Amino acid sequence: MSSPVLRQHAETAFAAELAALAAHDERPRPPRWKLSPWAVTDYLLGITLKDGTVITPKYVGDRRIIEIAVATLATDRALLLLGVPGTAKSWVSEHLAAAISGDSTLLIQGTAGTSEEALRYNWNYAMLLAQGPSEAALVPGPMFRAMKEGALCRVEELTRIPSDVQDTLITMLSEKVLPIPELATEVQGTEGFNVIATANSRDRGVNELSSALQRRFNTVILPLPSSLEDEVDIVRMRVASMSKALALPAEPPALEEIRRVVTIFRELRSGATEDGKAKVKSPSGTLSTAEAISVVTNGLSLAAHFGSGTISAHDLASGMVGAIVKDPVQDPVVFKEYLETVVKEREGWKDLYRACREQI
Numbered sequence: 001m002s003s004p005v006l007r008q009h010a011e012t013a014f015a016a017e018l019a020a021l022a023a024h025d026e027r028p029r030p031p032r033w034k035l036s037p038w039a040v041t042d043y044l045l046g047i048t049l050k051d052g053t054v055i056t057p058k059y060v061g062d063r064r065i066i067e068i069a070v071a072t073l074a075t076d077r078a079l080l081l082l083g084v085p086g087t088a089k090s091w092v093s094e095h096l097a098a099a100i101s102g103d104s105t106l107l108i109q110g111t112a113g114t115s116e117e118a119l120r121y122n123w124n125y126a127m128l129l130a131q132g133p134s135e136a137a138l139v140p141g142p143m144f145r146a147m148k149e150g151a152l153c154r155v156e157e158l159t160r161i162p163s164d165v166q167d168t169l170i171t172m173l174s175e176k177v178l179p180i181p182e183l184a185t186e187v188q189g190t191e192g193f194n195v196i197a198t199a200n201s202r203d204r205g206v207n208e209l210s211s212a213l214q215r216r217f218n219t220v221i222l223p224l225p226s227s228l229e230d231e232v233d234i235v236r237m238r239v240a241s242m243s244k245a246l247a248l249p250a251e252p253p254a255l256e257e258i259r260r261v262v263t264i265f266r267e268l269r270s271g272a273t274e275d276g277k278a279k280v281k282s283p284s285g286t287l288s289t290a291e292a293i294s295v296v297t298n299g300l301s302l303a304a305h306f307g308s309g310t311i312s313a314h315d316l317a318s319g320m321v322g323a324i325v326k327d328p329v330q331d332p333v334v335f336k337e338y339l340e341t342v343v344k345e346r347e348g349w350k351d352l353y354r355a356c357r358e359q360i
């Protein structure tokens with residue numbers, strides 16, 4: 001038997017949910033789609049089906065955002081998910097591809113070193129040298145396969161790709177073809193093909209999209225969670241599933257602990273206390289929901305292996321300091337000031353105040 005994988009693809013992890021949705025789905029499906037746009041939206045936001053099957057929510061937020069994203073993919077325009085770090089861009093993109101094409105693995109990771117070949121195709125060089133260019137020597141990339149199979153291709157961190165390489169996408173997105181000049185032929189995109197790209201609006205060293213490329217995308221902005229309750233809910237949901245996957249032998253964290261972490265993150269991020277009464281300085285890091293999730297997961301691991309098995313302020317403090325203090329000069333000052341003026345004064349937060357002060 002092979003060992004269990006660390007992280008399953010969405011289509012595998014949620015295969016039962018996808019099958020149940022497909023069985024109940026009576027609405028029209030665009031060509032090659034596994035589910036109707038309506039059912040895809042239900043898959044992302046969660047619903048209880050008529051027979052009682054529970055579809056868990058993957059995305060917590062405004063339904064309209066997901067509807068616009070899904071509707072875009074049913075047109076000839078590609079989808080660009082834009083937002084600050086940790087707003088679930090990659091997560092939504094994976095689940096959209098899983099629900100629509102049943103395959104979230106056609107993925108191109110954008111980096112400063114992404115080449116045109118990564119977006120198009122490559123060659124088996126031994127064969128190329130021996131026989132010259134031939135179909136057999138051609139190694140298709142994810143975009144090539146998505147076009148042939150009528151599936152969704154994901155491009156992560158599109159704006160990290162050098163501008164001239166980005167522009168390779170223009171022909172694929174507008175003409176829906178991928179030319180192969182070496183073989184004097186082309187691959188034509190088949191029904192169901194489309195592209196979901198993600199890009200970070202906060203990163204340094206990004207390459208802005210050319211306006212020609214921008215016009216081929218519908219941009220959907222994923223916002224930070226609007227309320228404390230929503231954000232607590234996201235962290236609770238993700239921590240529960242991650243601690244299960246990691247088999248952490250600890251009690252699930254009390255909602256109150258998650259609420260404290262999320263409150264601190266939100267206050268430092270927004271520059272004001274939740275009640276709006278006091279201003280606070282913001283540290284240099286992004287303090288995203290994703291980081292709150294890892295602070296709590298780390299805390300759970302510490303509690304499980306070195307603590308009492310129940311998460312305490314002490315277990316949370318080190319992860320929290322690590323997430324908040326990114327700039328070694330400025331951030332400790334900002335965090336200390338916040339600890340003294342806000343955390344120390346708060347009813348029942350003394351343990352957290354002390355635990356954090358020990359760390360910085």
Ligand SMILES: Nc1ncnc2c1ncn2[C@@H]1O[C@H](COP(=O)(O)OP(=O)(O)OP(=O)(O)O)[C@@H](O)[C@H]1O
Pocket residue numbers: 058059060061083084085086087088089090091092198199200225234238289290293
């Ligand atoms: N609104 C939300 N609903 C559900 N999960 C969320 C939400 N916001 C953040 N998350 C969680 O945050 C984690 C990080 O998300 P993800 O990696 O997709 O972020 P990202 O926007 O791609 O960030 P980056 O710009 O750093 O790549 C995921 O585990 C996701 O479940």
Ligand SMILES: [Mg+2]
Pocket residue numbers: 089090091156198
């Ligand atoms: Mg991402």
